[in-house]
Amino acid sequence: MNYWLFKSEPSEYSIEDLAAEPDATGVWDGIRNYQARNTLRDEVKPGDCVFFYHSSCQKVGIAGTMVVVKAGYPDPAQFDADSHYYDAKAEATKPRWYCVDVRHQETFDVVVPLSEIKQNPSLVNMALVKQSRLSIQPVTASEWKEILAMRNQ
DNA sequence: GCCAACGTTGGC
């Protein structure tokens, strides 16, 4: 079982949106970065735990947790000409982009702010801090525990 | 809205 952090702009899709889905389960789609794609396709597995990160908003930080319920499969949006995520170069037999299904688990009472994560000495090696632009990134077990210890404070 | 960091594209 592995830990991950997925980013989303809450104005596009927030943790509240996920919680409001039927069965609190949604598709994590629209990933259009190859490194993130490879992780989704090859490494993210059902049962893995994921932080939901809110980016480009008033309260930047980790908003809660979710769990992976379906491993990587071709992102349907790449074939949908009406979708913002349409990719003319993707073919049904050779999909370019992948998505996973996730189920909402917990919404933190207060978002754990990026500013506090950056100040926490035991989190200096987090991908979030070092490789800030990656939208799908790994989290270690100790980082997971540390973030959980910072929530609801 | 600015801008640094990083990813992608395309000419050669």
Place this chain on the structure above:
DNA sequence: GCCAACGTTGGC
């Protein structure tokens, strides 16, 4: 395969 130009991300 290099690298300049360009596009995107995302914090502030």
